[in-house]
Amino acid sequence: MERLxxxxxxxxxxxxxxxxxxGIDWVEVVSENVCPGHLPESLLRLRERGVTVVPHGVSLGLGGADRPDAGRLTALAERAEALGSPLVTEHIAFVRAGGPLTASPCLEAGHLLPVPRTRDALDVLCENIRVAQDALPVPLAVENIxxxxxxxDExxxxGQFLYELADRTGVRLLVDVANLHTNHVNRGEDPARALAELPLEAIAYVHVAGGFERDGVWHDSHAHPVPRPVLDILAGLAARVTPPGVLLERDENFPEPADLERELADIREAVERGAAGRAATPVREAEPRTAGQERPEARERLGLAQAALLSALVAGTPVPEGFDRVRLGVQARALAAKRAGxxxxxxxxxxxxxxxxYRPAxxxxxQGHPMTGGYRRDALDFAEHVLLAGRPGHAGARRELRAWWLERSGPAPRSGRPAARLVRATGRPAARLARATRRALLRR
Incomplete structure (x- = not known):
């Protein structure tokens, strides 16, 4: 693996x-936030200096029951080629559920949600990763979340899940030590055990990030300084193997550059601290395993389970049996807050x-409108909802919001035509008729 x-x-x-x-050797960029034909000047200058740029995808949903979307794979491949990247990365997660596989509405989480650590989920994930690997021009690495x-019933x-995943597919691993700490606090999982079970030879690089604890729950915010326990897990990993690369993640609440540089120095120190004790740490040898095959019924079972869970989180349907209702309530509120942000x-x-x-509205x-088409569609639907509800109360704000919505929602019918006549005259399919009707109402 290339040293990053x-x-x-x-x-x-x-x-x-x-x-x-x-001392910045490489950077990672969220794949969905860059356009291959219009790369930011800053990234181009970094590339000219020889700084490696790695695209990091967040919307593929490799852990979902459906096979990876060809369009999303093509977009990820285009970004890898435009950036001259040695690899691309994604997540072991699902981000949407429902649809034809389950004969239910397709819902978007707007967030990375965990897959069950079951044989069904592993079989489906392995096949999805093989599909992705075949479509990408460079190696793929996947991140624990x-x-x-x-x-x-996991x-x-x-560690076992990641080991078998890498063994069966040859995929590289992006090990997020901050996520290991999160899962230690939230799920009682031992980071040391996970590190001991990992296939060290498969590690592509490592993520380090900060978060915060509230009411006994750790939130992986990427908006706070890296805490000592995360650095200790990093040192524990470095005691087993020299990570090819280590990267600091920060997504918001950005501190002064000097503070970021201090965090990078702390990360380097943790890696050095771990390396100093490496000779005394045993390394687990790989065990031969069979490749395994996807069972056709596994997709349907996984799809039904994920659709039921996501519906409970974003549509208020009953919590599936066996889940912690309190924790799912915390997750549902976190999803809504992230969506608003x-x-x-x-x-x-x-x-x-x-x-x-804005925020309370x-x-x-x-609560009653799950996301089905991404955040930009969500913004338009929210504005439409507010206008149809007769809000905001201030006439000037209403006019401004209506103008914003009309400008971004496409061609609108002429304002003087009654909605019913417009529906009969256009002959459009039902969904488009409904939207035409709403536009007519909003123009009044």
């Missing part, structure tokens, strides 16, 4: 600081127009 060195997650908010930081809850530990980022005009009313909307 020490890196940091590239984000537009800290792009200038990253360019000036000493943080979770607020556990699935009932059959494997995290991301919509505010992709459509900053909405909180500007609605002011302090969005959270109330989210």
């Amino acid at each position: 060195g020490t890196g940091i997650g590239w984000r537009p908010e800290i792009a200038d600081a990253v360019e000036r930081m000493p 943080a979770a607020l809850f556990s699935w009932p 059959e494997l530990t995290e 991301v919509v505010a980022k992709v459509a900053p005009e909405l909180p500007e127009i609605l002011g302090d009313a 969005f959270l109330a909307y989210a």
